[in-house]
Amino acid sequence: MRRVIANGEVFVEGERRPLDLVIEGESITALLARGTGPTDAEVIDANGLVALPGAVDVHMHTREPGYTHKEDLITCTRAAAAGGYTTIFGMPNVDPPTMTTEDLDATLELYREKSIVDYNHNPAAKLLDQIAAMADRGIAAYKIFMVVDTGRTYPHPSAIGVHEHGELYEMMKEIAKTDLRLMVHPHDQSLMDVVEQSYWAAGDRSPWAYGKTLAAEDGMIWDTATGTLLRLAEATGCKLHIVHTQTARQIEMIEDARQRGVDVSAETNHWTIFLGTEEDIKEQGSYVLSYYVPPHHQQAVWDALRNGSIDMVASDHAPHTREEKEVGWTDAWAAHTGTPGIQDQLPLLLDAVHEGKLSLARCVDLTSAAPARIFNIDKKGSLAPGSDADIVLVDLGRPWTITNEAVESKIGWTPYHGRSGTGSVVRTLVRGTDVYANGEVTGLPGHGKQVTLR
Numbered sequence: 519m520r521r522v523i524a525n526g527e528v529f530v531e532g533e534r535r536p537l538d539l540v541i542e543g544e545s546i547t548a549l550l551a552r553g554t555g556p557t558d559a560e561v562i563d564a565n566g567l568v569a570l571p572g573a574v575d576v577h578m579h580t581r582e583p584g585y586t587h588k589e590d591l592i593t594c595t596r597a598a599a600a601g602g603y604t605t606i607f608g609m610p611n612v613d614p615p616t617m618t619t620e621d622l623d624a625t626l627e628l629y630r631e632k633s634i635v636d637y638n639h640n641p642a643a644k645l646l647d648q649i650a651a652m653a654d655r656g657i658a659a660y661k662i663f664m665v666v667d668t669g670r671t672y673p674h675p676s677a678i679g680v681h682e683h684g685e686l687y688e689m690m691k692e693i694a695k696t697d698l699r700l701m702v703h704p705h706d707q708s709l710m711d712v713v714e715q716s717y718w719a720a721g722d723r724s725p726w727a728y729g730k731t732l733a734a735e736d737g738m739i740w741d742t743a744t745g746t747l748l749r750l751a752e753a754t755g756c757k758l759h760i761v762h763t764q765t766a767r768q769i770e771m772i773e774d775a776r777q778r779g780v781d782v783s784a785e786t787n788h789w790t791i792f793l794g795t796e797e798d799i800k801e802q803g804s805y806v807l808s809y810y811v812p813p814h815h816q817q818a819v820w821d822a823l824r825n826g827s828i829d830m831v832a833s834d835h836a837p838h839t840r841e842e843k844e845v846g847w848t849d850a851w852a853a854h855t856g857t858p859g860i861q862d863q864l865p866l867l868l869d870a871v872h873e874g875k876l877s878l879a880r881c882v883d884l885t886s887a888a889p890a891r892i893f894n895i896d897k898k899g900s901l902a903p904g905s906d907a908d909i910v911l912v913d914l915g916r917p918w919t920i921t922n923e924a925v926e927s928k929i930g931w932t933p934y935h936g937r938s939g940t941g942s943v944v945r946t947l948v949r950g951t952d953v954y955a956n957g958e959v960t961g962l963p964g965h966g967k968q969v970t971l972r
């Protein structure tokens with residue numbers, strides 16, 4: 519099958535160009551001057567639209583297997599398609615948590631049957647004797663978190679958490695041998711245990727108390743953990759990926775480590791820049807995750823997104839039911855943390871482009887080129903000939919309003935309900951096949967393939 523995306527612009531080599539894009543089968547085969555493409559091809563009229571590389575989300579909580587009352591691999595990849603995402607990486611906090619080759623094989627089989635977009639899955643690097651064997655399954659990274667859930671048992675099951683520096687050190691030495699990257703949610707639980715006592719003693723378990731706890735001492739819970747991780751990465755040579763980069767000090771430490779040759783990539787998430795204010799937390803409570811990002815840190819994150827200190831924006835898509843969130847009004851520690859976002863993230867970032875807060879080139883790098891480059895994903899993150907035809911057609915001038923009614927995720931709500939902006943996802947293709955067009959998800963379960971590494 520041959521298709522031509524004609525009459526629009528194509529984002530290639532860092533800029534928009536008036537080109538026609540030729541797709542043969544699953545690949546992009548040529549970029550040609552407008553009107554000079556093959557005449558026997560199906561034409562997709564992109565007049566007024568810009569073709570961007572399909573977005574790549576390396577941090578997504580699919581909830582399957584085990585938590586399919588929240589989300590499953592069909593619903594979350596429908597949300598991805600509608601949001602312009604053509605590749606996703608799932609996380610290991612499913613049930614059974616992904617720690618062994620057996621768990622990993624079974625989980626990857628579920629993706630094969632159900633995923634609409636391309637995928638990979640990051641297992642937890644918890645069992646040292648499983649690390650090398652899991653690498654053979656074609657994974658791109660491992661994931662671990664340093665959080666302990668107090669007052670709840672999810673989304674951070676203790677089986678796949680790591681809370682001792684010695685254990686982290688052993689783990690990173692083992693991962694270094696695979697040359698894959700370790701993604702870590704940095705967190706200092708010992709400090710959190712102390713800080714939260716001051717609120718609990720006063721009987722305050724509100725979302726705002728939770729937010730202030732996480733942000734205590736200008737972000738020390740994040741910063742001390744990040745410092746430890748960077749030092750261990752330097753000691754072991756393990757490639758490191760810091761998720762939830764959200765303080766000025768984290769950014770400084772990451773830049774400093776890079777100067778010393780540490781291979782560290784940094785990720786922030788939509789909620790850091792679009793949902794982390796005091797007002798958001800007081801209005802929406804646990805629905806917005808309730809990680810408080812004070813204005814000066816939010817500013818530092820925006821600066822880092824513009825100057826490249828932060829490499830990518832990942833969704834950390836983390837759906838939970840309303841019931842699991844409502845309890846947060848009386849006890850935020852009991853509410854499952856996390857908020858959905860994969861369907862809304864790219865429009866929110868395109869709105870930031872429209873507002874002049876971010877260049878389109880940085881937006882594309884943050885959402886597709888950088889994740890593909892840093893996680894070594896083959897044929898993704900670019901519209902150059904030879905790449906997979908993973909394409910998102912966007913209308914940079916089309917306004918949007920986000921509503922719960924349009925949510926593809928099983929939970930049926932979004933923290934952005936009612937928010938408006940400019941810059942819309944119009945159509946999404948995965949390897950040349952439409953998975954989203956004209957407001958409808960058209961991709962079929964099983965279309966997605968596990969991505970390969972370069």
Ligand SMILES: [Zn+2]
Nearest residue numbers: 577579834836
């Ligand atoms: Zn996460």
